[in-house]
Amino acid sequence: MTDELSKLFESTKRLYRTEADEAINRLLLILNSSLLDDRIISSIDPVLKRLMEVSNDIGSIEDKNFKGIHELERKIRVEEKTLELLENSISTFISHRSLSTTLSILFESLYYEITKEELPFLVVSRESEALQTYPTLRSEENELLVGVIGIPLFSVSHTHEWILAGHEFGHIIANKELGIEIEYNYSYKNSGIINNYMMEILADFTAMQIFGPVFLEVLLTEFTGAERASASPTHPPIPWRIRLCYDQASYFNRKGFNEEFKEKGVEKFIDAIEGVIGELYPKEESERIKGFGEMVEYKDVESKIREIKEKDFEKIRNIADLKNCYKNAYKFSELLRSDTIPQYEMNSYSPEQIVIGGYLASREKPEKFKSYTQNVVDSLIRMKI
Numbered sequence: 001m002t003d004e005l006s007k008l009f010e011s012t013k014r015l016y017r018t019e020a021d022e023a024i025n026r027l028l029l030i031l032n033s034s035l036l037d038d039r040i041i042s043s044i045d046p047v048l049k050r051l052m053e054v055s056n057d058i059g060s061i062e063d064k065n066f067k068g069i070h071e072l073e074r075k076i077r078v079e080e081k082t083l084e085l086l087e088n089s090i091s092t093f094i095s096h097r098s099l100s101t102t103l104s105i106l107f108e109s110l111y112y113e114i115t116k117e118e119l120p121f122l123v124v125s126r127e128s129e130a131l132q133t134y135p136t137l138r139s140e141e142n143e144l145l146v147g148v149i150g151i152p153l154f155s156v157s158h159t160h161e162w163i164l165a166g167h168e169f170g171h172i173i174a175n176k177e178l179g180i181e182i183e184y185n186y187s188y189k190n191s192g193i194i195n196n197y198m199m200e201i202l203a204d205f206t207a208m209q210i211f212g213p214v215f216l217e218v219l220l221t222e223f224t225g226a227e228r229a230s231a232s233p234t235h236p237p238i239p240w241r242i243r244l245c246y247d248q249a250s251y252f253n254r255k256g257f258n259e260e261f262k263e264k265g266v267e268k269f270i271d272a273i274e275g276v277i278g279e280l281y282p283k284e285e286s287e288r289i290k291g292f293g294e295m296v297e298y299k300d301v302e303s304k305i306r307e308i309k310e311k312d313f314e315k316i317r318n319i320a321d322l323k324n325c326y327k328n329a330y331k332f333s334e335l336l337r338s339d340t341i342p343q344y345e346m347n348s349y350s351p352e353q354i355v356i357g358g359y360l361a362s363r364e365k366p367e368k369f370k371s372y373t374q375n376v377v378d379s380l381i382r383m384k385i
């Protein structure tokens, strides 16, 4: 009996050792790939180190310590997830180079503008990928080393999806600048759910502060028509999100934003948004909506929402800066629409001005959105060279 158990233990050990070593080999392949830049490569080092430790520990684990070996197995599984994410981001880079490159350029440049620090970004786009943040690659001090953002495959040709991905970027910035958590609370107790909802709303508000009113519009475009009361333990009901963002957007008006862009048709744009919000997301109704099952009610989160509204979003991006961004974005959109973008002009636009400009141009002439998007992609990629 004892011998049988030892034999079983030995084969379990061999199995996990092989798995750890295979994961190490896959990581080494990634490390030697010339596709990733040095900053990303160095963020992989700790993963490799941990896996090597696990492999060693398996070798020296004492006989029949099944509990210990399963603990080591669990560690392998955690690292495998990161590994898989890295492999996916590399295949996204290979198969959708322009999506991967342009989004990285957009988010890296914005991150630097806001934090004055550098952070490399990786984009993951695979079958059934949804918009999400993967806060996986971190330092020992728990600082994010790489921003990993998942985005649906079809987003490659839709600038509005890039702006919507600003929500994911918002999670990362809210974490960095406002100290907001970045990982969901999966305990799903009432307080955990409320915490998750706050994270989501903060990511929306942060994205709106960065991308301005067009973020509200893409949110509206994306979610109008979706299940009205859909909610989950991680995401608040959509009418809440839209209604809260709309209320928050009045901030732009107070800061003279709308006045400044009056002649650009901003009023028309606001009227259109107001029409949809007024009809589909009336305030009282949005607040009354319950999540499904035992989810929280609006009154449970009210004080937290007040707390969010008191946060200093100017710290993320001040309104003068945003106005300047829109001034250039409108200029860029006019250039796009007149089909003349002289090369020498390119340096005067930042990536988000180009993306917002592309979006604004497509909004004016939806039939030309393909060529505008191509132009945006080309312009961004040229910045990289």
Ligand SMILES: [Zn+2]
Binding pocket: 167, 168, 171, 199, 200, 203
């Ligand atoms: Zn989110």
